[in-house]
Amino acid sequence: MxxxxxxxxxxxxxxxxxxxxxxxxxxxxxxxxxxxxxxxxxxxxxxxxxxxxxxxxxxxxxxxxxxxxxxxxxxxxxxxxxxxxxxxxxxxxxxxxxxxxxxxxxxxxxxxxxxxxxxxxxxxxxxxxxxxxxxxxxxAPRPQRETTPLDTLTKREEEILRRIAVGKSNKEVARELDLQEKTVKHYMTAILQKLQARNRTEAALIARDSWPDRRG
Missing domain, CATH: 3.40.50.2300 (Response regulator)
Structure with a gap:
């Protein structure tokens, strides 16, 4: 044995x-x-x-x-x-x-x-x-977390926003994710609409407030 x-x-x-x-x-x-x-x-x-x-x-x-x-x-x-x-x-x-x-x-x-x-x-x-x-x-019952606009993002939109939130340009994001720069711009338009943000800076601030421990 x-x-x-x-x-x-x-x-x-x-x-x-x-x-x-x-x-x-x-x-x-x-x-x-x-x-x-x-x-x-x-x-x-x-x-x-x-x-x-x-x-x-x-x-x-x-x-x-x-x-x-x-x-x-x-x-x-x-x-x-x-x-x-x-x-x-x-x-x-x-x-x-x-x-x-x-x-x-x-x-x-x-x-x-x-x-x-x-x-x-x-x-x-x-x-x-x-x-x-x-x-x-x-x-034990788990407390329900309140849904936020960030929860409506797709996985790809979240990947892009996380990079925008740490100051990366559309070109840098496109290079990292192997996308066309114009494709990143289209995604950013959808992200701004979902977050009701006026511009990428406001979207980045929303992301930083909600994801303080995650940096891309």
């Missing part, structure tokens, strides 16, 4: 050693990498290509930040958080970032082995004390 390859990332050496020993002694897992920070965890994943990664949330560099980068890589392993944090925000962020499991550090050795085995087989796990919170958060 092939052993399940695991990377354990936690900045507390004694706890990390305990988890590593528990998993290894079960005879079902091979801990192929250990890490004490987000950067070390990412390097271990890249180097070892494990089946599963256990990440502490509060380690240097942040476990959730490491999770996001690991999940963004090619053929990412399954990942689970192994943490003391019971904060709703931490749980939801981890699950949204792609964590297959959220394990609290108070779990016993036998239970940990069973949970990790289930995760490796494709199942998911959330600590029972947090499961109801997660369900409640997922089922």
């Amino acid at each position: 092939d052993l399940i390859r695991i990377v354990v990332a936690d900045d507390h050496p004694l706890y990390r050693d305990g988890v590593t020993r528990t998993l290894a002694e079960s005879g079902r897992f091979a801990v192929v990498g250990e890490a004490a920070s987000a950067a070390e965890a990412e390097a271990a994943v890249s180097r070892e290509r494990p089946d599963l990664v256990l990440l502490d949330i509060s380690m240097p560099g942040g476990g959730i930040a490491a999770l996001r980068r690991i999940m963004a890589g090619p053929q990412p392993p399954r990942c689970a958080m192994l943490t003391v944090s019971e904060e709703d925000d931490d749980v939801m962020q981890a699950l949204k970032a792609g964590a297959a499991g959220y394990i609290l550090k108070g779990v016993g050795a036998r239970d940990l082995v069973g949970i990790v085995a289930d995760l490796a087989e494709g199942r998911t796990y959330v600590a029972p004390s947090l499961a109801m919170k997660v369900l409640a958060a997922m089922n």
